[in-house]
Amino acid sequence: MNKVLIPAIAILFVNIIAGLVLSVYPLANMLYTSAAIIVNTLLVVMLFALGAERTHRLSLGMLFLFASIIEFGSGLVAPSSVKDNWWIILFAIFTAVEGVLSYLAIHYKKQS
DSSP states (O other), rough: OOHHHHHHHHHHHHHHHHHHOOTOOHHHHHHHHHHHHHHHHHHHHHHHHTTTHHHHHHHHHHHHHHHHHHHHHHOOOOOOOSSOOOOHHHHHHHHHHHHHHHHHHHHOOOOO
């Protein structure tokens, strides 16, 4: 689990520092990308903590990594306003799908 937490915390730290220091990186976009990092990290940690099978952790971890890269990249260019923001809808859809997949992986683990 430390292999997930340490890089995620480092990336989150760099993202927050960049958001606070760079004037071309709006605060709203920094919050969007930070939310994407935190949510995807928590979902992967949940797979480890609640005992999903190793193959499920690996495959879902790769899927969540791909989704978080999409969320992060789109969060960089997302509009700063909350009204009529399609990024928030995209983020909610990705998070809902990832949550359902995590639940299924944990729920259907082998009972050994």
